[in-house]
């Protein structure tokens with residue numbers, strides 16, 4: 121089966137530096153076209169429970185923004201594909217927008233994705249980003265007003281990031297024809313288009329790939345990692361089976377409280393290797409349509 | 416003339432949201448501005464205020480306390496006598512009527528103390544709206560009685576187990592719900608914060624408190640020298656201060672939660688140099704943040720003040736010097752609660768007791784011709800389980816044991 125371009129998402133320092141570096145390497149090995157590294161934030165309200173929980177663990181283990189840049193520098197030195205940094209406004213403005221952009225550029229990242237700094241409330245991110253040579257990527261949705269979309273396109277962004285369903289990351293995407301037409305229109309405009317939110321299966325990837333420059337796979341890979349870390353004895357796969365989380369409500373869905381936060385604290389080497397292996401298999405399956413093989 | 420839709424207040428405010436929420440917020444701004452100009456909407460609001468909230472709420476002269484202190488005359492706006500026990504109902508009614516006008520059939524809200532959740536659930540019951548309330552499990556535990564009331568009003572109360580499991584996490588969860596449900600759902604935010612137009616909208620719906628107070632003072636030929644209100648997110652304070660924001664007098668004093676003392680780090684005071692400028696929950700303001708911008712944990716004996724951010728307009732008015740900020744500790748608030756109960760027969764909500772504590776300090780500094788008005792934003796019934804435990808630990812423990820034995 122043919123290889124498709126994937127933008128693979130991971131959370132920096134989840135559950136710790138070592139493991140997340142190994143995850144980055146595994147994703148790169150699997151042949152992803154882009155890597156998207158998220159800096160953990162205490163209140164990631166545009167993400168679902170899987171990424172929030174991963175962020176909570178990384179923060180409980182002492183993640184600092186400085187550590188994130190240090191890890192990024194190591195990853196980008198090895199990576200042959202572009203690495204994007206995703207995070208929230210609070211981390212960017214706390215460091216100072218210009219200082220943040222400079223640090224990101226020095227760490228070798230290709231671009232920034234900050235969903236709560238839209239172009240018209242951006243605190244200077246777009247200007248500072250381009251001054252630092254970064255591709256600052258606007259996040260759009262298919263339901264965006266025409267006028268706003270025109271304003272965004274008039275700014276000639278290098279790339280666009282399309283959130284393919286209304287709502288948060290981590291729930292199943294339903295690909296309707298209106299969404300696909302929207303993607304085709306954006307690409308006709310000459311932008312590089314990344315799209316995702318809720319992509320889990322190879323079939324979805326194949327369906328989306330013709331309409332995108334890269335299919336973003338976010339929660340699914342983080343989920344593969346967290347399940348493998350929590351249930352080290354069970355075989356892992358990114359195949360359809362991994363059942364998770366409804367979209368509405370927090371009841372129980374993200375109910376892994378402080379206990380499992382503790383449990384994940386020190387990852388034994390064998391568990392780490394197994395979990396990273398699960399991520400590699402999942403990513404390979406998504407990229408190449410082969411290699412999950414754990415069923 | 417102040418405008419009713421501002422977006423920014425100095426450098427604070429704004430609409431820092433992911434694109435998915437941009438459409439619903441644009442729609443809300445339009446609907447809000449149109450409703451303010453619509454006599455029919457205003458008439459509906461008046462009717463519900465009169466028949467359901469129980470407005471106007473009284474303005475009490477706290478004569479005994481004033482005499483005892485020998486300083487300024489203290490007045491108390493008894494906002495806690497509104498239906499459901501706090502000023503929160505003013506905003507809940509306004510936004511729920513707006514939601515209906517927009518054709519929404521469902522309302523979601525976050526709650527910390529549970530007062531906003533109770534108010535929202537009650538309004539949804541009377542207006543026939545489906546209601547979901549998000550509440551952190553930590554808050555749910557310490558404000559359990561309010562969960563009973565919300566459910567009795569027919570609301571679904573969803574426990575939030577993410578993050579710190581408190582009010583800020585309930586806001587995150589409500590935002591997530593809204594991002595997937597805005598077609599038929601209104602997010603009824605509970606304080607004068609969040610992405611625009613919420614801070615403007617909540618101020619407008621709470622301004623009834625200040626306007627009524629001004630009229631009640633005028634009827635008694637009184638001119639206020641200072642208004643004092645507690646500040647969580649800032650809705651009761653901004654509504655109370657609203658008629659006076661453009662003037663230079665009276666003094667407007669906002670009281671933050673000093674908790675166990677600033678030096679312990681266990682507090683929720685963001686002004687006076689403690690907070691950092693940041694962006695959270697869609698708005699720019701002063702927040703309690705780590706150097707990296709991670710949101711800090713807060714503490715207050717009053718759940719309603721236990722939040723890391725302050726509404727953008729108050730943050731601006733604080734920096735501009737129009738609103739003075741002070742702090743009251745947990746202990747100081749409890750002491751004020753006791754004073755007003757004994758002297759005036761009024762039990763303050765723990766949040767409002769922070770304002771009372773500051774007023775008790777301020778009164779002796781002024782003379783008997785001066786007038787201080789406290790906004791008692793809520794009454795204290797809801798706090799029974801906390802107040803009794805703090806003030807009479809042994810007796811309360813004995814009572815609870817007997818209760819349990821009798822079940």
Ligand SMILES: Cc1ncc(COP(=O)(O)O)c(C=O)c1O
Pocket residue numbers: 501502503527528529530531605606607645646647648649650651652718719720764766767792793794
């Ligand atoms: C009685 C009462 N007062 C004050 C507050 C604090 O909110 P705000 O600052 O928005 O008035 C609350 C919040 O729950 C409350 O219940």
